[in-house]
Amino acid sequence: MTSRLLIRGGRVIDPSQKIDRVTNLLIEDGRIAALDADPEVDARVIDATGKIVSPGLIDMHVHLREPGREEDETIATGTAAAVAGGFTSVACIPNTEPPIDTQASVEFIQHQAARADQANVFVTACVSKNREGKELAEIGQLVEAGAVAFTDDGSPIYNPELMRRAFEYCSMFDVPVLNHAEVLELTTGGVMHEGRVSMILGLPGMPSEAEDVMVSRDLRLAEATGGRLHVMHISTAGAVEQVRRAKARGVRVTTEICPHHFTLTDDSLRRFDSNFKMSPPLRAQSDVEACIEGLRDGTIDVICTDHAPHAREKKMQELDRAPFGIVGLETALGLVITHLIRPGILDWPTALAKMTIHPARILGIDKGTLNVGADADVTVIDPDVRWTVDPAKFRSKSSNTPFAGWELTGRADTVIVRGEVKFVAQ
């Protein structure tokens, strides 16, 4: 028997097809069957009046922690958090224990994701064997197993010769290299952005130049090799400007930003709360403004979360001992709507493109579209609902968020993965 789901009367926004109109979307047997469908068709109906109907959101930078750090997150809890945040697909980062650098470990992730049966999980694998930064992992084998991109995130790809070889080798498979851009000698012992606030608080700093210098190296190597560079979690004015210029001269580069880097500054560290400690750190107001301009002019392609769960006992430490990173899956959409869309910085199609078709294209995955025949991954968004961030309600196993208590407007209402409703807002 055919299963039909009709999402009726919503504002359907699909940046991949430049669609933005109030209409009905029909899903049949897990696939997009029709746009502008007959509203009286025999189907289970989801009333989307007053709501936004988007291709399922994709978060291309998520730390699911499994295997090895299940006290922080598991694939089951992380993907449950994803759908609660409106994400139907995530790309998980391979800095697990052990790291994802073999076919078997890729398949383990896929197996656990299938078992969890929440969001789709795409696997990024290590550039280097055992994530040691010494020699290339078996990238061809990993691609065959389903890895969609390569990164040693958690650490930068440090050796420039390894980076050059990674670009060359990954080009054969047309997969991107994702780098965490940081010159470690400039950030040793660092806890926060180096600037006025770190000077006053006496906290060791992580200067913008640590990011800028590495981005500069990576852009030059990508340009020389023709490789595909994706600059992870961009945060500095200097890095945004370099990516802008590189794009203009044809370098194959894309970049992403996390909500905390366009909503918070280093001034937040005055509370000495480790939920404001992440890498790259919260930057100065001028960097935030440059990042927002990069979002506006298209230099920044993707909005992702760098969802980095840490168990409470790890974060409840002195600032220098607490690990870097914050959770983001369950706050990202609300932050984008409240701080980018509602103030008019981005319109709905532009913002959604950065969370749907752009990451899909970078990863080369068949997602992020409402094309007829595509997997029916759909996020129905309530753009007007007001809510307060309450970490106690997170589905993530961890609650290390700097946004606790924030009043946000807009969130995921109904989340459909391959035709199945995986989340309905209470």
Added chain:
Amino acid sequence: MSAQTVDLPAVPATWKQRHLLDLESLSAEEIKLILDVAERFRPVAVGARHKLSLLSGTTVANLFFENSTRTRTSFSLAARRLGADTIDFSPSGSSLSKGETFIDTAKNIEAMGVDVVIVRHRTPGTPHLLSENIGCVVINAGDGPHEHPTQALLDMLTIRQQRGTIEGLTVALVGDIAHSRTARSNIWGLKKLGAHVILCGPSTLVSRQWEDEGVEVSYSLDEVLPRCDVVNLLRIQFERQLMRPFPSVREYATLYAMNRQRLERARDDILIMAPGPINRGVEITPDVADGPHSVILEQVSNGVAVRMAVLWLLAGQTSS
């Protein structure tokens, strides 16, 4: 020992501080109040035969996660001269080495009925975090390179005793500004009381960005010295530096050590201060440290008085 009384000033209703975490957030009036109270305590502070009962029944815990001799002793004496009971906690013999977090440790100490926690820690902000997590009065005795409020208060008390006022004076803080909690507390305190502050040291240890906070930055001690009423020589914090920020101790001493020859450039009535411990021969030569311009030992005596004042203002009024 005999109990005695001290003629204390009336505490204005505007004094609302529950903790002493930093000087950045205190007003000039609040700083002056602490100094005024400290002035009244000074005879008791320096006279070992006297003891007050203003804090009898109060328990003060020294929670020192980082080594200290002078500050811990000074706080203990201050508490005892006010009649408080004191306990010392040192992390070497504690459960911190067993993985307990510092907040757990502090909560356990609180559960034993402690009223005041004096905390020193290598990490900025730790006293602030404790104040949010426990019910005791928290006094910052130095949090990494962030602040050391009682040190700056005793420095200011010493200057005020010697010069009658702080307003209008030019005070140079010399040396390792980057890693100095004493520098940060002095910057805020001195500025609020109307002094002109000069930060002087090698460019790798003195950020030009301090100029935005309304202080003067100089890399030449010889140039600024003739203008100074007070020079406070900060210790080079070798233990906090990841890469030595100057080529050699010899070169540092050549440029910044206070020696007799350099002292000739200074005013006749210049005050030479150092928060201690000092590296003799690096920041200051022994003849200057022990010479007529030095008020280093007055600073130490004033330390007890300032800490008595802080303890009484924060804990004395609730317990009495």
